[in-house]
Amino acid sequence: MTVDLRSDTITRPTPGMLQAMFSAKVGDDVFGEDETVNQLEEKVAALFGMEAGLFCPSGTMTNQIAIKCFTQPMDELIADQTAHVYRYEGGGIAFNSAVSTRLLNGYRGLVTADMIEPEINADNIHYPRTSLVVLENTSNRGGGSCYTLEQIKPIAELCQTRGLKLHLDGARIFNALTHTGDLAADYGKYFDGISVCLSKGLGAPVGSVLLADKETIKQARRIRKVLGGGWRQAGFLAAAGIYALDHHVDRLKIDHAHARLMSEALAACPWVSSVMPVETNIVLFDTVQPAERVVEQLAENGIQCMATSPNRIRFVLHLDVHPDQVEYTISTLKQIK
């Protein structure tokens, strides 16, 4: 048996999704004429209580466009030190937006208004102008940890009072909503920009949607073009996204249950020194021996996963990991030496 726990990006379209893709009505999206793309953008915007959406090839692109829209060169943004926008987007904040980054020491990737406030620069020519805060929900490096909307509110209020924009990297926002029970529709009130990924847990092959007000999305469309992201008959991909939203949101709780089962099994393994509490579909755990040695042993048994640091391993659950594969993984974990 093989099990791929490296990432929730590795999923393949289901037969139903492929069918939806094959039958999509498409047009040239650069002309605004792809009705399936338009439908996806409107659908996601309405879902989150935002005015407009922009379908992009990746979460990196939606985040980078948002940062560009919400800052000017020489500004500074504030984010947790584990933030994807800072760590895993190739230095794009500096390259695309000529903006510096002030990093916070959050707890499992999550920050509070109290952490942000002292890092907002005073209006003084020595300091870069602080113009943007970026949150990540769920937090990837935090092991799928979540903010509730109650926790986000004071941050949004601070940003409003201090004239800062607030962007959400929602690569796994539906995992967060599944865990917290918060409503997507309430998110629009608190954020200036939201990046929603369709190709992680939701299982679409490609794509993220950036949400914001109409003016911002107009500017975002211009920036997407500059980045080479003006695409044509993208409706085939948008159709997969629509299908994913209609069919793959409710089942995320299954991935979360699988993650919990794995974390319980890991906690009982003598070669595991600690397991982070599981909230969503990510399991992070520390190993007594070098993580790479464990990764190799698991690979010999057909289980693929990744070391995220010398003694830390990440498992990510997704719709292509079935109950029998979870069982097989758990029984294999018990045999690791």
Ligand SMILES: *Cc1c(COP(=O)(O)O)cnc(C)c1O
């Ligand atoms: C995967 C991910 C992204 C970027 O997504 P891509 O589509 O791979 O560019 C952004 N933020 C977080 C938290 C992610 O996990």
